[in-house]
Amino acid sequence: MTASLKPYLDSLPSYLSADNLGPWETYLAQVEKVVPMLEESLQPHVETLRRPKRILIVDVPIRRDDGSYAHYEGYRVQHNTSRGPGKGGIRYHQDVTLSEVMALSAWMTIKNAVVNVPFGGSKGGVRVDPNTLSRNELERLTRRYTSEVNILLGPDKDIPAPDVGTNEQVMAWMMDTYSMDQGATVTGVVTGKPISLGGSLGRHDATGRGVYVVAREAARRIGLEMKGARVAIQGLGNVGDAAARIFHNAGAKIVAVQDVSGTVHSGAGLDPQALQVHRRTSGGFAGFPGAEVIDNEHFWDVDCDILVPAALEAQITPGRAERIKARMVVEGANGPTLPEADEVLHGRNILVCPDVVANAGGVTVSYFEWVQDIYSFFWSEAEINDRLDRIMAEAFAAVWEVADSKAITLRTAAYVVGATRVLRARVMRGLYP
Structure with a gap:
C-alpha cells in the first residue's frame, strides 16, 4: 500500500479490500499525486475521483x-x-x-x-x-x-x-x-462496429495511430529523429499491430516484438506485416528470416529508442524499469507501468508518455463514430485520420505545456488537465437534489 493512500482506508468502500486493492490502487496513487496541484476551488470535490x-x-x-x-x-x-x-x-x-x-x-x-x-x-x-x-x-x-x-x-x-x-x-x-x-435500430449505442452497421473508417487502427502521433510529437520535442528510431513493442494485438505498421511506414525500425507466442528480436529491423503473416501460418515467431527468438524476460533488455507496452496492465515493474534502455516509453496499454516503476523511469530520465493521452486515439475515433451515427453522415478515412492527428497532437501539446510549466512528469500533467476538466464540470453542475 502506497503511504499516501493510507488515509483513504478510513473511508474505503465496503466492496474493496485494503489487503488487495489491485489495479484500483494504481489509479488512486496517480490521483493522490495530482491532488495538491489542483485549484483550491476544486479540492472539496476530489472525492468524486476516488469513487x-x-x-x-x-x-x-x-x-x-x-x-x-x-x-x-x-x-x-x-x-x-x-x-x-x-x-x-x-x-x-x-x-x-x-x-x-x-x-x-x-x-x-x-x-x-x-x-x-x-x-x-x-x-x-x-x-x-x-x-x-x-x-x-x-x-x-x-x-x-x-x-x-x-x-x-x-x-x-x-x-x-x-x-x-x-x-x-x-x-x-x-x-x-x-x-x-x-x-x-440504435447504431450509436456502441462503437467499434463493422462498417456495414455504422462503424467508422479508421477505427481499427485508431489507437495504434494515436500511439504513433504521441510518440512523434514527443520525439520532436526531445530531438529524436523518427526515421531510423528503434522501436520495441510488447503486444501484437489490435493496438500493437497497428502501431508497428505505422512506425515502420514512418521509417522507424521495429527491433523487437513480444506477444503471447513469444519474443522476437532483430537489430536490423522487422517487417511487422511479414511477421504477422509468419506468426499466423507457423503459430509463432520461430524461423522468421533475419530474426532470433529470445527469452520473454529479455524483451526488457533490448536496446531501443522507443518502448511501446501495448499488452495488459502492470507490465513495467520497478525491476524491469531499471533495465529498460529506451529514451521514451509510450503506453499503448492501459496502466502498464506501476507507480513505483514510474518513479524509477523518471529518476533515469526516461520520458513516459502516459496511457491517458498516448492510447486515446481509439476513444477519439469512437467519438467520431458516435457523431457520425447520430447524424447519419459519414467521413472519409483521410478526414478521420486528419482529425485524429490534430486532436492527439493538441492534447499532447496541452499536457506537455503543463508538465513544462510545473516541472512535473507527463503523467502527472495529464492528470492535472483531465481531473481539472472533470471537477470543473462537477462544480458547475452542482448536486441534485
Whole structure:
C-alpha cells in the first residue's frame, strides 16, 4: 500500500479490500499525486475521483453447445459522467476483476477529459476465456451480458466499445440485442462496429495511430529523429499491430516484438506485416528470416529508442524499469507501468508518455463514430485520420505545456488537465437534489 493512500482506508468502500486493492490502487496513487496541484476551488470535490458513480455486477448464464449450463461473472462500472455519457470498452478475459474494471473506467474518465471529447468514463468485463467458447456460445454470452447491463446502456447514457477479447462482431451482437429491446435500430449505442452497421473508417487502427502521433510529437520535442528510431513493442494485438505498421511506414525500425507466442528480436529491423503473416501460418515467431527468438524476460533488455507496452496492465515493474534502455516509453496499454516503476523511469530520465493521452486515439475515433451515427453522415478515412492527428497532437501539446510549466512528469500533467476538466464540470453542475 502506497503511504499516501493510507488515509483513504478510513473511508474505503465496503466492496474493496485494503489487503488487495489491485489495479484500483494504481489509479488512486496517480490521483493522490495530482491532488495538491489542483485549484483550491476544486479540492472539496476530489472525492468524486476516488469513487465510481455506479457499479453493476451481473450473473451471465448461458447454455453451452453440449446442452450444459455455465455461469460467468460480468461487470459494468460507470466511474464518472459529469462531462457526458459513460464511454469505455468491454473486456472478455478469465482474470477480469472488479478492481480492474473500476480502474479501467477511471482511466477512461481521465483519458476522455484529456483529449476533450464529451464523455465520462466507464468500462465493462466478463470473467471468461473467450477462446474456450464456440462462436455460438460467444454470441449467447454477449447477448445475455448485454441484456443484463441493458439498464445502463444507451447512446446518451453509456456507450461500450471493443477491448481485450472482444471485437467488432461482439459489438454488432451488442448493438442488435439493445436494438431489439428498443424496437428500433440504435447504431450509436456502441462503437467499434463493422462498417456495414455504422462503424467508422479508421477505427481499427485508431489507437495504434494515436500511439504513433504521441510518440512523434514527443520525439520532436526531445530531438529524436523518427526515421531510423528503434522501436520495441510488447503486444501484437489490435493496438500493437497497428502501431508497428505505422512506425515502420514512418521509417522507424521495429527491433523487437513480444506477444503471447513469444519474443522476437532483430537489430536490423522487422517487417511487422511479414511477421504477422509468419506468426499466423507457423503459430509463432520461430524461423522468421533475419530474426532470433529470445527469452520473454529479455524483451526488457533490448536496446531501443522507443518502448511501446501495448499488452495488459502492470507490465513495467520497478525491476524491469531499471533495465529498460529506451529514451521514451509510450503506453499503448492501459496502466502498464506501476507507480513505483514510474518513479524509477523518471529518476533515469526516461520520458513516459502516459496511457491517458498516448492510447486515446481509439476513444477519439469512437467519438467520431458516435457523431457520425447520430447524424447519419459519414467521413472519409483521410478526414478521420486528419482529425485524429490534430486532436492527439493538441492534447499532447496541452499536457506537455503543463508538465513544462510545473516541472512535473507527463503523467502527472495529464492528470492535472483531465481531473481539472472533470471537477470543473462537477462544480458547475452542482448536486441534485
